Amino acid sequence: MKYMGSKRAMLQNGLGELLGRELAGTRRFVDLFAGSGAVATYVAMRFPIPVLAFDLQRYSVILTDAIINRQTNLDWQSDWRNWHRRAKSLFNTCKIPVADNLTKAIVVNFREWCDQQTKFPITHAYGGHYFSPKQAVWIDSLRVSVPKHEPTKTVALAALIQAASQCAAAPGHTAQPFQPTRTAKRFLKEAWSKDIVSKTRTTFESLSGLFAKRRGQAKVDDANLAASRLRENDLAFIDPPYSGVHYSRFYHVLETIADGDCGEVSGIGRYPAREKRPRSKYSVSSESAEAIRDLLEKVSTRGARAILTFPDHDCSNGLSGDLVREAAMQFFYVQEEQVESAFSTLGGTGDERDNETGRAARRHTRELMLILEPK
């Protein structure tokens, strides 16, 4: 799944090797900013060490927990059959509008129809925008019918979240959907033609086969609070936001699927009310420096080691590689490595909005990897 700031590529480019070295003698690996779960799941699947993971957002916790909280594979076929059957009978209660050709007028009709579907919260909020009416009703039907028993429930939800992320008519995140304009219509068409059901099934199957060597857990929590519960012999992984725009603005669609509902939405991005979108001190430039200092002090006071990654330049949340390095040196003996990485500029317009086609601009940059030993 595409994710802003995912460490997936870096794991193959130096970070994986570094983790392998630093995990020797570690009792628990604690990912304080789990995001897509790339790092937590990488460690959990390869090393016999329990992994704990935290994030402010529930969808992130579900994606991560689906793998790290299990030590065996799931027998997914009968669960899928039952899940799909329940969802299909709900889906069939709806007479969904379809059209061969997408014109502006048809998109407007689709949006009106979706807006009226108050019994289907995801269709009501996002249908005709991020998803076609048919995709949206499927997402609602699958969401309501998700298996009730754990760990299958979490794995099923993770599969639905990933499938929705792959189908959403938007760039790698969901800050703004593609619009039916002359230039962007083909992106909308392409996204709306994706088969959400088969993507959910395939992802459910593949997630079922991924599990941890030692059972861990992912939880919704603030990294700074989680850090105050660290122990000696823990290795913390610190990959904080680098953007002055809250992650919750970019991933609200996934959060809504995680929660099942989001209430009324507004604006071109179909944002849920502000109080439903987690706010991070790390994305507020007047608070971010204090937040990272406080976090580093807590990790060091608890006697835990850490690996910290951060882009080695000035970032829009007011943090920079230099500031993070200096803060770390106050509390730790610091060893430093650097890797090349692709950096999402979140659309590249510099004003936190995406261009019309919504392609997230990426540029190559250097990423710091600091290895921190408490003083």
Ligand SMILES: C[S@@+](CC[C@H](N)C(=O)[O-])C[C@H]1O[C@@H](n2cnc3c(N)ncnc32)[C@H](O)[C@@H]1O
């Ligand atoms: C740079 S991303 C992490 C990416 C992750 N390492 C990966 O590979 O996908 C930062 C994450 O921190 C989360 N976040 C922001 N503020 C937080 C806080 N105070 N406590 C915990 N998580 C937070 C965001 O929701 C986002 O998922």
